[in-house]
Amino acid sequence: MRILFINLPPASTKKSGNKLYWLQASMNLGLLAVASSASRAGHEVDVYDWLGEHQYRLLDELPGVLSRNPPDLVGLSMPSGYGEQYCAPITEQVKRLSPGARIVAGGQYHAGMRPRELLARFPLLDAVATGDGEELDWEALRGCDLAAPPAGIITRESAVLHGVPPGVSRKELAPEYRFKLLRLEPRSYAPSIEIARGCPFTCSFCSLSGAPAALELASRKTIQDQLQFWLETWPELERVPIYFECPVFFCTSRNVENYAECLAPFKGRIEWRTQCRVDSVTPEVLPKLHQMGLRMLDVGLESASPRMLELMKKTEGSTEQYLRRAQILIDRAAACGVGVKLNILLYAGENEQSAGETESFIMRNRDKLAGIAAAAAIEFPGSDLGNQLGKLQVQFGTQRREDARVSSAGIYPLDLSHEFPLERAREWCLNMTRSVTTAESYYRLKRIGYFRPDFSFSEFMQVVHAADPDSLPFTLTPDGNATAKAQGPWDMAQWDQLR
Secondary structure (H helix, E strand, C coil): CEEEEEECCCHHHCCCCCCCHHHCCECCHHHHHHHHHHHHCCCEEEEEECCCCCCCCHHHHHHHHHHHCCCCEEEEECCCHHHHHHHHHHHHHHHHHCCCCEEEEECCCCHHHCHHHHHHHCCCCCEEECCCCCCCCHHHHHHCCCCCCCCCEECCCCCCCCCCCCCCCCCCCCCCCCHHHECCCHHHCECEEECEECCCCCCCCCHHHHCCCCCEECCHHHHHHHHHHHHHHCCCCCCEEEEEECCCCCECCCCHHHHHHHHHHHCCCEEEEEEECCCCECHHHHHHHHHCCEEEEEEEEECCCHHHHHHHCCCCCCHHHHHHHHHHHHHHHHHHCCEEEEEEEECCCCCHHHHHHHHHHHHHCHHHCCEEEEEECEECCCCHHHHCHHHHHHHHCCEECCCCCCHHHCCEEEECCCCCCHHHHHHHHHHHHHHHCCHHHHHHHHHCCCCCCCCCHHHHHHHHHHCCHHHCCCCECCCCCECCCCCCCCCHHHHHHHC
């Protein structure tokens, strides 16, 4: 059987005048895992992981793809609603040029959370996969009566759903990623590997909170095979920058040696980043992780306001202890050469006092931080935030705002409170980000895991100068240089020395 897999890009994040987004080419490892599984089962597989209009015009090329190799089944990867706008034109082309092909959409934490809505919105879509898709019976899906689909599949004709859609679960991640299935040259992507999937936490703002799952870890062989692939892809580099993808990176004094043994064959040949919670990495292990190549931690602080942390359900312990631990983590990281980028989220019920508490925390640590990413909470399908919206509206004045690009996909920006409407939240986030970000620090943040390894700072600045200044997360001075923040341990020269 011939299967064509297509990744739908998150196009709505493309802002007018901002070309920086299109330089950030992350591989859809979930889609690659599914395609690899289908290939191992003996199917003929082709993967189109779309990197953006400037690199690959899928809608223009799809007719040729379909005519050269007519598929029996088409799988559309929809990990977020930002790609839904492409579903209609793609399904129309497939049904017109390959009318016998069945089309299934997947993406566990978007498509899997709203299968009925997708089937109603896109009449040419035949089915939706609700789990991670790696153990789907593709042969059965191709030939089944749509009233009785295989496990993990929802159709218009199948039974009515109640609660969270059933999925097809795995005990561990895909044992093999067949990178050769990709249509695009691997050097087009920023190197990344998948080390874990699923999340045991239920933070109210997260799209994963609607379907919590145990953390599933990749085997040592799976991790090492992925790392070896990227070393072979970039043989000329002294160290290959790699993002370790996972919902939450856990590392304590009890399991740090497991990572040390896994990464030992690659010592001195990789530098990596990953994302964690304040309470998922023990500060004492940071020097050891730095020796293994860790250079950047994306830390989900979210807020430094005790009241907001409680509203977010961010921590089960005391908020005071949470913030003390965050401070220790930042201090230890700065001391040993691990950069910390804080992820900040303004949430329902936000006000000037709570935002001020977060701002004070950031500014106290300004010279110890590699950067921040600040955003206002968004309602995603299946999130606890969406379920609590009525209560939050009565309590704070939280309410949905329509966005023509994404609201049809069940995604809504929010007025967070009477005191913090959407416009005020966006203004605060941009000002806060610019207060600690320069062009150099932004480039450094994106160099591992977002930009291609051969994308130089001078090339980056050419893109910056061609962009709309209002769209940039940093400020340019009249002479064309980025406004500099106070000198700290994370200026470019000192960072290179710490490496």
